[in-house]
Amino acid sequence: MKLDTIMSFPVTALWRRLLAVMILSLPTVPLFGQAANSPVAFANNDAITTTLVQATNIGQSSGGSSSGDTKWLKVEIKYSVVLPPDAPKAAKYLDEVQFKIWIEGRDLLDPQSTNPDEGTAVGLTGSVTYVNVPAGRDVYGVFYVHPNALGRYSSSRGASDFDTSGKFDIHVEAYVGGKLMDRIDRKKGETDGWHLQLKAVPNLVYRQNQTPFLNVDVDRYPAIKLPDDSSK
Numbered sequence: 001m002k003l004d005t006i007m008s009f010p011v012t013a014l015w016r017r018l019l020a021v022m023i024l025s026l027p028t029v030p031l032f033g034q035a036a037n038s039p040v041a042f043a044n045n046d047a048i049t050t051t052l053v054q055a056t057n058i059g060q061s062s063g064g065s066s067s068g069d070t071k072w073l074k075v076e077i078k079y080s081v082v083l084p085p086d087a088p089k090a091a092k093y094l095d096e097v098q099f100k101i102w103i104e105g106r107d108l109l110d111p112q113s114t115n116p117d118e119g120t121a122v123g124l125t126g127s128v129t130y131v132n133v134p135a136g137r138d139v140y141g142v143f144y145v146h147p148n149a150l151g152r153y154s155s156s157r158g159a160s161d162f163d164t165s166g167k168f169d170i171h172v173e174a175y176v177g178g179k180l181m182d183r184i185d186r187k188k189g190e191t192d193g194w195h196l197q198l199k200a201v202p203n204l205v206y207r208q209n210q211t212p213f214l215n216v217d218v219d220r221y222p223a224i225k226l227p228d229d230s231s232k
Contacts, residue, residue, distance in 0.1 A: 053073075099128050150162055
């Protein structure tokens with residue numbers, strides 16, 4: 001059947017105008033990957049690495065962890081910093097970079113779960129802001145999760161769910177001046193929004209200065225922005 005081209009052209013033009021309006025109304029935050037002219041970019045390889053690490057025995061009581069598992073999850077992020085074109089030539093630092101993290105887990109004790117073996121999908125969340133971040137290709141940041149949190153939000157496999165070869169994914173985002181600059185997933189591919197569908201469990205992913213690893217690799221990571229005492 002032949003199409004009535006006299007009618008189809010006006011309709012097509014109308015749809016094009018509507019599509020243009022929809023595109024212009026979209027938020028300016030990038031839908032995928034790195035923002036234009038972003039000073040921060042996650043590494044293509046090894047942007048997120050996870051290891052289970054043992055805390056030092058300093059200050060530890062003889063009882064140890066109640067679960068018997070004493071290893072923390074260490075999540076290290078690797079990124080590069082390139083200063084904006086309008087930065088002074090002698091400038092070598094970016095004032096601040098904030099990183100937000102979602103670590104996938106399972107809550108086997110959630111009474112609303114329909115599958116006791118799998119529980120409810122949750123996201124352990126946290127953030128850190130680094131100051132005076134040096135420009136360079138190999139810059140690092142770090143997060144930690146307490147052993148008891150790993151046991152509480154894992155499957156029957158325990159903390160190994162969170163390790164590099166484990167089943168759980170991790171999502172990290174970088175912000176400068178409150179604007180999203182770049183984002184990365186360890187396993188599932190960029191920005192499909194899987195982390196936003198998890199039930200958030202905040203304040204269980206720690207900054208380095210909140211852990212026994214305060215004095216570990218002190219030259220590897222930028223300084224952490226501390227709370228403003230005047231606001232307390």
